[in-house]
Structures are given as structure tokens and as C-alpha cells.
Amino acid sequence: MVKIIVAALSAAVASAFGTISELPREISSLMDETVDPCTDFYSYSCGTWQNNTLLYDNQNINVHTVLAADKLVEKLLMPNTLGLAPIEDHLKAIRSANSTVEAIFRGAAIAKATGMPLFMKLTVSGDNADATRYALYAEHPGLPLEEIFFEEPVLWAAIEKPYREYIATTFTLAGRADA
Incomplete structure (x- = not known):
């Protein structure tokens, strides 16, 4: 009896509200339904957006937090x-x-x-x-920086001089001018 009631309610809900396969237009308009989701899910879910959006190869795409962090680092490394x-x-x-x-x-x-x-x-x-x-x-x-800055030679070369100045200033402020 319970199985019959659950089946009937499921059918009634599906007919009244639609099935899960019916996505909102805002989402389905970004999808590329010609792609098999089992082989390339990203292209399936975002393919139409990717095909219709112009991305330049020579232009960086930055989020606001990255830009804010870059400004902060620049300000901190200024004299x-x-x-x-x-x-x-x-x-x-x-x-x-x-x-x-x-x-x-x-x-x-x-x-x-x-x-x-x-x-x-x-x-x-x-x-x-x-x-x-x-x-x-x-x-x-x-540490004042993430470990990767001290471990990777390329990153260390980019910050070594200002970091040494920072350490020297820190020791000077601590009363060790001979450092």
C-alpha cells in the first residue's frame, strides 16, 4: 500500500512541478548538450558559454582579490x-x-x-x-612569507633584496644596528 502511495505522489509531484532534468533557462543556455557529459563534463556544462565568450590569449584574467593583493605587496615593497x-x-x-x-x-x-x-x-x-x-x-x-618563497630559487631571487632589507630593519629596530 505504501509503495502505491509513494509512486502516486511521485508522479503527481513530477507532473505538477517538472522533473529534475528541466533546468532553469539561465543554466541550460550555458550548456552544450551536443557534448557527451561522460567524456567531457566541463564542455557539456559550460560549452556554450565558452564558445560565445571572447577570451584574449595575451590578456590576464584577474579577480579583484588578486589585484588587491598585488597592490598591497607593491605598497609593502616600496621604500x-x-x-x-x-x-x-x-x-x-x-x-x-x-x-x-x-x-x-x-x-x-x-x-x-x-x-x-x-x-x-x-x-x-x-x-x-x-x-x-x-x-x-x-x-x-x-614565517612572514609562505615557505615556497624560500624554497623556489626563482621566487627567492625576486624577493631576496627587499627581504634582506626588511630583516636588517627589524634587527635595527630591535637595537642590533650591527646586524
Whole structure:
């Protein structure tokens, strides 16, 4: 009895609303139904769009995020025109600390306020040895670039000079002018 009801309802729904094979015109107009989807599904699903859309071989197609990232990288690699002015107050606060521990906590407060990690990322979490206490953990914040930039000679050659300048500036700001 249940099988008869389900079959009847399925037939009624299909006749009232159509079947799944009927796609919206916006989608079906992009498809190339002359292509066998089992051999080339991309051409089947996007073939008409691909045939009707003019793509130039000598022109890059960039999405907005790639363009924004390129602008940011260009801005970051430009010569440092502001000098230390934007971070001078932070440097004074760290340098005026009375102890190393105080300097670390001031640096952590500045990092939290600005969202920029220092040479270490400080986190507070439960102590593994005593669950009733908290512990301060210092972790490496990660590399400034993805590993591939350091591993691939072509990529490294493109960024080596500005990266070395960045490292030298970092050591100078840390008080190691001889680096």
C-alpha cells in the first residue's frame, strides 16, 4: 500500500512541478548538450558559454582579490617613506620597560592592540602539569612569507633584496644596528 502511495505522489509531484532534468533557462543556455557529459563534463556544462565568450590569449584574467593583493605587496615593497614615525610610541614604551618581563608584556599588549605579532606569539592556556593553573606560552608566529618563497630559487631571487632589507630593519629596530 505504501509503495502505491509513494509512486502516486511521485508522479503527481513530477507532473505538477517538472522533473529534475528541466533546468532553469539561465543554466541550460550555458550548456552544450551536443557534448557527451561522460567524456567531457566541463564542455557539456559550460560549452556554450565558452564558445560565445571572447577570451584574449595575451590578456590576464584577474579577480579583484588578486589585484588587491598585488597592490598591497607593491605598497609593502616600496621604500619606507614614513620611517619609524608610526611605531615610535610603541618602541618608546618597550624601551622604557624596567625589566625583560615588563618589555615582553608591553610588546604583547602592543601586538594585541595592533594585531601584529612580535617575534613570538604569547597565549595563555591551561597548564598541562596542573589543570587548576594557567600558563603563559610563547609560540613562533610563523614565517612572514609562505615557505615556497624560500624554497623556489626563482621566487627567492625576486624577493631576496627587499627581504634582506626588511630583516636588517627589524634587527635595527630591535637595537642590533650591527646586524
